[in-house]
Amino acid sequence: MTGRRLPGPHRGTGPTHEIPRSPASDVLFPAGLWAEAVYSRRAIPATLAEGHAAPGRNEAEIDPFPRGSRFPLMPPPLHLPPPPEFPADPADPSDPAVVSALLHYSYGLLQHDLTPGGWPLHRAVASARCRYPSELTLVTPTGALRFDPLHHQLMFLPSSVTGIQCAESESASRFVVITSRFARTARLYGDYAPRLCAQEAGMLLGAVHLVASALGLRTRPGQDRRTLNDLCAPWLPTAGEHPMGYLELERSTSSGGPVDACPQRPAGQAWPPPDLASVLRARHSGATLFDPEPASAARELTGDLEAALAAAPFSDFSCHLLARSITNLAPGHYIHSEGRLRQVGEGDPLASLERIGQSEGRVSMNFRSTVCVAYLAVRRGTAVARYGDDAFRRLHLGAGAAAHLICVVAARHGLAARVHNGFDAATAERLLGLIPDEETVIFQVAVGAARPSASFRLPVVF
Template identity: 30%
Template structure:
């Protein structure tokens, strides 16, 4: 695109192009803050004197990973957890801790990222904040609460019964919801290092966190509906978000899970506007101020502002049909098998060492098929037709998978289809801190940018990164269940990757995830207090020639 065309393009189009095709330029323009430096933001939000409600200790075990997908993959419906028909302190404790709580702390001579959660996060700054609306229970008042992961508390932000307001803002009937999770992003936590490129990283992490919440809720007997479309001003007024430092990014109503039956999104027939709902809410709650950005973030603020919705009449849908079930030629998916426990898999999830150097050990075919088999399972979302899979295409580049031909494969709900041999240098990967030579495989997730822009406008960037993030978190958790690290890294040339994958026009690769047997490093990752377990200790890593981090390095853990 020429400079003149770039200037004339909408903020959404400009950001799509810059963040995928000029990310090295964006990160080079960033403030470049470092951990421990004077611009380092606080990793946890302060809540001042707002009322606190401590949650009970979370359980260590959540149940079989198979049930977290809300499917009958295990082949025994009687093992499905009982449905959550009303909220409780025990349910909220398990849900919030395993969705976005601190699961491990890091020690050692190279420990820079002390707090590890269940989802990958750029430098572990966790910009996603979680709010819970609950109708009240066990002495907890009805209202909107912020989750404080540092203390495992709920903090009352706004008391009251807001079911009707939430439903109107989501454009949906949520009368039978047992609660609603709202995810916001505090941009400066990531932008202090990556500048305006942080908008992409925050969108990815919001999708990962929402996907993780659906996994955990499913294991506990609740189903989550992912809402990308809502009245931004209403939800931000409800939780007291302070713009432009914080922006509500996604909503997840929770409903009782009843066997294999999914509840669809029930669209409201009455249109609503921000002006109507915010006027009824009154002033925003008084909360301690967030740290403001100490560097210009005009591009990020412009992009976030351009994606806002002010009326439910503009809500759209990507037309998709449920999978017909016809198998494709290739390697069939692994048969139904019991898989490891979800809580254990979340604690074991890892992005590998900062300089990711996997052990060059082959991965059995059955293990790889158990990882990629459920990736494209349908979840309930307001972006696609009910029952349709997520609008995401998955490709697997296999290097060390016993029984699977090396090269490029397309992942389908029925297994993998070999497309062609493809050497690593033909992938378009650029990460200086990832050793592809010893990786077992690389998964690429792509999505239909052009179609989504036509449907959602500037909000399409968030919608597709969230949907791809749901799939990416499934991959990370299922990889951990098989003993593999999953490293998300945006170091790739998007156009070259698109050509290598054979993507159709209008599609973009949104995630690159490197899989491998985790190598050694000199950090010590300890379970958080109150959760029994054994420290995971490893030996110093081998150094790789020429592995100085690149300027465009985005490290996650």
């Protein structure tokens, strides 16, 4: 190993087999959340329907952005060419141009919606009602830098300064760390917020991993709790912001474990897509009510899905695709495994979609004109036995990353993708044939052609 590691994180410890039990006040994701949030959505306050704050929540809870010296980032490039198939050297994660592109296309501000009364600011990743509870921090050998997407700047977190000299830091890895401020989402969603924040942290990790691969960076995604806590310890506030996930950006070819270097592409499929930047600028979740225009997707959509999911940062999920309207693909139930979509059920899945996609006794969107709907399932039973309360974070991280990739595949084909929590997990388990008491669905992503709407979104260029 030639690359010096950052101080702090325990490396190579791998997953612990002890069930972590912490004091109740420390438990971010108490066991009850599976039932309260994933199965019933009971924790969503009724006030949300009218757009009022959840009971007991107010703006004062949303802590302001931390203060510190600010550094403008270089303007991000308008296009991201695909990295060479066999690069001589990986990209350099300390190169300012690489850092700017990585942060902007992972979590930057990409669109401004001018519709009165709408949600004006849209970023590279979807967020429930645009609350954006996640934060991105770049941990370098000399300190931690918080990304401010609104100004396309980095901000030095003073408590993180290490005093390490530049020469010493040359070959060390950098880490992109994801934290979450639950209060931002809780203001609207009350006690349902931890579920959304866990989903969104996973989606953001998928975004950083995807853009890093497009830039030719060598990465190592991690779920390990101890490494995550060690990375955050020097700079994370003691309250209000929670460690969620990280991605290591390697500087040298040395390895302490499996590294994602230019992920293998299935023959004939280009993933990440050429000019990922344009695809990400086109990504969107559709109108307030997901009511797409009837349309068929090109068959290449399934090839892209296979390639994207095969290159996902984690593999602890399975993807069930209920396909309705894809050219030259028989409607039916498909499961993604080993980089391929395998058909396991025939016929139009509309009836199943309308039974699964229920929220408060109503069908939650217009499934009749969707192209397809993806359900991401996880092995909850095994994960809880192994990781205890931390299973919630870990599983949402893996499935969330895959959910973002599905959104990007849809965007590549000119379609909208809607992450929608209006589904009945128990019905999904039954109709998708999941293993009872073991597997459950934690993401529903509907894909369709958005109708022209009153909203008017402008691209944001820094």
